[in-house]
Amino acid sequence: MTEKSMDLHFTADQEAFRLEARHWLTAHVPPAGSLPSLDTAEGFEAHRAWEQTMFADSWSVVAWPREFGGRDVGLLEWLIFEEEYWRAQAPLRVSQNGIFLLAPTLFEFGTPDQQARFLPPMASGAEIWCQGWSEPDAGSDLAGIRSRARRSDSEGGWLLSGQKTWASRGAFAEWCFGLFRTDPEAERHRGLTYFLIDLATPGVTVRPIPQIDGETGFAEIFFEDVFVPDAHVLGDVGQGWNVAMATAGSERGLSLRSPARYTEAARRLVALYASRAGDAKARRLSGDVAQAWMDAEAYRLNTFFTATRVLNGGSVGPEASANKIHWSETDLAIHRTALALLGPDAERHGGHEGNAWLDGYLFALAGPIYAGTNEIQRNVVAERMLGLPRK
Amino acid sequence: MHFAFTEQQLEFQSALRSVLENECTPDHLRAAFADPSADAGRWTTLDEMGVVSLTVPEENGGLGLGLVDLVLLLEEAGRAALPEPLVETTAMAAPVLAALAGRHDRCQRALEALVGGGLKMAVSQSADPLVPVAGALGADAVLMTVVRDGIREIHLVPTNGDGPEVARPEPVSTLDPTRLVGRFTSDPTGSATSIATGDEAERLWGDLEQRAFVATGAFLLGLAERMITITVDYAKDRKQFGQPIGSFQAVKHLLAGAQVKLEFARPCVYAAAWMIDQGDPSAARNASTAKAYASEAATEAARVCLQAHGAIGYTWECDLQLYLKRSWALAEAWGSADDHRQLVLDSLVDEFG
Incomplete structure (x- = not known):
């Protein structure tokens, strides 16, 4: 909130940055849909190679400092890059758990040594991360975590045991960040510690879980006295919950979900509608098509509204929960409408036009579940935005 | 990219909020329900604050401000369910009068009356005697459009005086009597009332409609927020099962569902206001997006707030009804969410199809 008047234009420098990104992407992005699914061993490596291509020209993590492989650009430039990335129909980011979820936490809580050790290989795709939060008995109630870490003074570290589950990218990732209980006497949010774990350490067993689409996008991970050195504890021992919540804010709020993926999908939905605009079915769905586009547009505008607030020293509080509800429902609405337009073609899977929308729909269906279910987010909106009583 | 209001704009908003918290309470609204034509003095207050003539150029005695400056004030008006015609007069009619004041004495005089005496305007999309017009019963003058032989005309018609070229409204009974809806039983338009025709009239009326979408949308945001606030207070207070x-x-x-809809309607309204002020080529589509979103947000808020109140919300005694009725009316005014979805889609297919 300054005396500067409202202005929704980008600066000339920002537009120049956009053009530079667009040129690079046009020259380098593989043809849309040409990479195998990143939830297969082959696709995982193909997506890793794409990360390395981007990293080589400093496009993989544009908002990071140059010393870690970035271009040190601001929040708005990052949003511009994302617009161009999605417009170019570039591949999904196999490194997203690391660069979007862990990295903000490393920047905030990591020591200089940890930042130097972990950020560059994360940026290049040499080390892919997965998230170890959920457990069989700790989902929406994340504070119910039971996996434990025992102190080993002799070895200068911790011995982890227990089970994590629903670790996206877990089937093929090299590293895992996760919460473990270091104080067995403490309850709930207290006594948890944030660990950075090399999945090649003895005692780790990864069991891929086939998803609804048949591919192994996520995994369960078993820990039997897995040694993690003190140097790989992120933040203070016992402060894991607070450290993790910084990441949760990233996942729900601004950093993971740039609006471009929805505005771009909405644009393709309009094109699909226009190609069938003569059909009676398409006409019946016209309101849904328009609403899906408007939902994406509203998310885009709200993101710039929030970004302006953040750039002027404000923060993202419980609005992150409203964001998460909105983008996940928008994604569902876009894909559901596309499948409705496709009609009998919608069920085709593998190679046909229906495939991309169906895969997108399956992916969108996970949106209201991961990163805290939308039911939990509605509780947050009701309690922290509206002030309704917890009990 | 700087998507925020200025300190000054926010201060004007909170000044208006303080005024309306005193002068437009639920008790005042109940008094207006009982006698909709009584002058409560609010319009004079708004006039003295410069709100009524906010969009009038400075050389004509107004504040010379735009829709971005006005939307926050309209949101406050919505929060209070202000009965007076701020949307019609300040957002819709004043810029038309200002554009034509140099050429038409009739517009010049109306503009002077608006700046100096708080002229109240109504706006009518046709001269059809069956079409109800909001604010017709309280208006000093009506801005009216007709299309004859494919050519659009805009007329500025007085509501008092003698002769055929005077709009004489007949009351139309509505659920919210403060809307002062009327209809004009005879066509009052003629050569003496005409202020614009043809391409110029098309352009002026098209712009007026875009402002109507956004201004009505802003008013709906305020109504939605008020209904949610009333209901949150009630839900904290009312006990069942201990x-x-x-x-x-x-x-x-x-x-929470209603709150999320409201959160995302807001930037749609603000961005459309800015685009209109800038003459942005996407202004029409975003104005329709704003109205569709705000209509849905207010309709959803109205539905869940009534539901959360239970039977008490269904009573005359409960304040909620004062805001429900206005939101139902305005959700449909100047195009429903459905109407605007079609406008948005047509424009999208033109661009991306």
Whole structure:
């Protein structure tokens, strides 16, 4: 909130940055849909190679400092890059758990040594991360975590045991960040510690879980006295919950979900509608098509509204929960409408036009579940935005 | 990219909020329900604050401000369910009068009356005697459009005086009597009332409609927020099964859903206001997006707030009804969410199809 008047234009420098990104992407992005699914061993490596291509020209993590492989650009430039990335129909980011979820936490809580050790290989795709939060008995109630870490003074570290589950990218990732209980006497949010774990350490067993689409996008991970050195504890021992919540804010709020993926999908939905605009079915769905586009547009505008607030020293509080509800429902609405337009073609899977929308729909269906279910987010909106009583 | 209001704009908003918290309370609205034509003095207050003539150029005695400056004030007007015609007069009619004041004495005089005496305007999309016009019963003059032989005309018609070229409204009974809806039983338009025709009239009326979408949208945002506030207070207070009903997830999720819709309607309205001020080529589409979103947000808020109140919300005694009725009317005014979805889609297919 300054005396500067409202202005929704980008600066000339920002537009120049956009053009530079667009040129690079046009020259380098593989043809849309040409990479195998990143939830297969082959696709995982193909997506890793794409990360390395981007990293080589400093496009993989544009908002990071140059010393870690970035271009040190601001929040708005990052949003511009994302617009161009999605417009170019570039591949999904196999490194997203690391660069979007862990990295903000490393920047905030990591020591200089940890930042130097972990950020560059994360940026290049040499080390892919997965998230170890959920457990069989700790989902929406994340504070119910039971996996434990025992102190080993002799070895200068911790011995982890227990089970994590629903670790996206877990089937093929090299590293895992996760919460473990270091104080067995403490309850709930207290006594948890944030660990950075090399999945090649003895005692780790990864069991891929086939998803609804048949591919192994996520995994369960078993820990039997897995040694993690003190140097790989992120933040203070016992402060894991607070450290993790910084990441949760990233996942729900601004950093993971740039609006471009929805505005771009909405644009393709309009094109699909226009190609069938003569059909009676398409006409019946016209309101849904328009609403899906408007939902994406509203998310885009709200993101710039929030970004302006953040750039002027404000923060993202419980609005992150409203964001998460909105983008996940928008994604569902876009894909559901596309499948409705496709009609009998919608069920085709593998190679046909229906495939991309169906895969997108399956992916969108996970949106209201991961990163805290939308039911939990509605509780947050009701309690922290509206002030309704917890009990 | 700087998507925020200035300190000054926010201060003007909070000044208006303080005024309306005193002068446009639920008790005042009940008095207006009982006698809709009584002058409560609010319009004079708004005039003295410069709100009524906010969009009039400075050389004509106004503040010379735009829709970005006005939307926050309209949101406050909505929060208070202000009965006076701020949307029609300040957002819709004043810029038309200002554009034509140099060429038409009739517009010049109306503009002077608006700046100096708080002229109240109504706006009518046709001269059809069956079409109801909001604010017709309280208006000093009506801005009216007709299309004859494919050519659009805009007329400025007085509501008092003698002769055929005077708009004489006949009351139309509506659920919210403060809307002062009337209809004009004879066509009052003629050569003496005409202020623009043809391409110029098309352009002026098209712009007026875009402002109507955004201004009505802003008013709906305020109504939605007020209804949610009233209901949150009630849900904290009302106990069943030994606890406040607002502690139950079933109630929380209803209200959270409405709040999320409102959160995302807001930037749609603000961005469309800026685009209109800038003459942005996407202004029409975003104005329709704003109205569709705000209509849906207010309609959803109205539905869940009534539900969360239970039977008490269904009574005359409960203040909620004062805001429900206005939101139902305005959700449909100047195009429903459905109407605007079609406009948005047509424009999208033109661009991306």
